Amino acid sequence: MSEHDVFLADCPARTTLSLVADTWSVVVVYGLGQGPRRYSDLRERVGGISKKMLTQTLRKLERSGLVRRRVLATAPAGVEYELTELGRTLLEPVGVLARWAEEHADAIAAADSG
Amino acid sequence: MSEHDVFLADCPARTTLSLVADTWSVVVVYGLGQGPRRYSDLRERVGGISKKMLTQTLRKLERSGLVRRRVLATAPAGVEYELTELGRTLLEPVGVLARWAEEHADAIAAADSG
Numbered sequence: 088m089s090e091h092d093v094f095l096a097d098c099p100a101r102t103t104l105s106l107v108a109d110t111w112s113v114v115v116v117y118g119l120g121q122g123p124r125r126y127s128d129l130r131e132r133v134g135g136i137s138k139k140m141l142t143q144t145l146r147k148l149e150r151s152g153l154v155r156r157r158v159l160a161t162a163p164a165g166v167e168y169e170l171t172e173l174g175r176t177l178l179e180p181v182g183v184l185a186r187w188a189e190e191h192a193d194a195i196a197a198a199d200s201g
Numbered sequence: 202m203s204e205h206d207v208f209l210a211d212c213p214a215r216t217t218l219s220l221v222a223d224t225w226s227v228v229v230v231y232g233l234g235q236g237p238r239r240y241s242d243l244r245e246r247v248g249g250i251s252k253k254m255l256t257q258t259l260r261k262l263e264r265s266g267l268v269r270r271r272v273l274a275t276a277p278a279g280v281e282y283e284l285t286e287l288g289r290t291l292l293e294p295v296g297v298l299a300r301w302a303e304e305h306a307d308a309i310a311a312a313d314s315g
Contacts, residue, residue, distance in 0.1 A: 091307075093227075093231065093299045093302055093303060094231075095248045096248035100303040101228075102306070102309075102310070103303075104224055104227060104228070104299060104302035107301075108223055110215070110218055112222075113218060113222045117208075133208060135215070150312070151309050151312050152309060152312025153312075173305065173312065176305060177305075181298075183294045183297050184218070184222060184295075185218060188217040188218035189206065190205075191287065192205045194287055195220065196217075198264070198267075198287065
C-alpha cells in the first residue's frame with residue numbers, strides 16, 4: 088500500500104502520473120515491451136513521432152529510471168534503449184490503456200462526430 | 202478484437218489514446234469513479250486543477266461520449282457530471298495507471314534525484 092494519492096496536487100504520485108500519462112510516453116514504453124530497440128527502430132515503430140519528441144521522451148523516461156540507454160560497440164555506433172526493471176512494471180498499465188484505446192476508438196469517433 | 206493500432210500515427214486508436222493519456226483526463230475520470238459529482242465537488246476532489254482546465258477537460262470528455270453533463274433543478278442551479286457507459290469502461294485503465302503512479306512514486310522520485 089502507498090500513502091500517495093494522485094488527487095493531491097503536490098503529491099509525488101501526481102508528478103509520477105504526469106510523467107507517464109502522456110501519449111508519447113505511453114506509446115514509447117509500449118513499443119519497448121518486446122525488448123531492447125535501437126533508436127532508429129523505435130522511431131519506425133512509433134508512427135508519427137519526430138526525432139526531437141522521441142529524444143525528449145526517451146530522456147525523460149531515462150531520467151526517471153524507466154528506460155536505460157546503451158551505446159552499442161558497432162560500426163557505425165548505434166544506441167539502444169530498453170526498459171529497466173522499474174520501467175517493466177509500467178508495461179501492464181500502458182498496455183491496458185493502449186488496448187482500451189484500440190478497442191474503443193470506433194465508439195469514441197462515433198460520439199465525437201455525433 | 203480490433204484492427205486499430207496505437208503505433209500508427211493516423212489511426213483512430215492513436216487519436217483516442219491522445220484524448221485519455223493526459224494527466225487531467227486520467228484524474229478527472231478516476232474522480233468520477235464513485236458516481237456523479239457536482240462541478241464544485243469535482244474541482245475540490247481534483248487537487249490543483251484550475252476552473253478553466255476542469256471545464257476544458259470535462260468538455261473534451263463530454264464531446265467524446267465519456268462524460269455526461271446534467272443541469273440540476275436546484276436553486277441555485279447546479280451542474281453534475283457522470284461517466285457514461287462508455288466512460289465507465291475507461292475506469293479500469295485509468296485506475297491501473299493511477300495506482301501504478303501511487304505505488305511507484307517513491308522509486309521514480311529516487312531515480313530522478315539520483
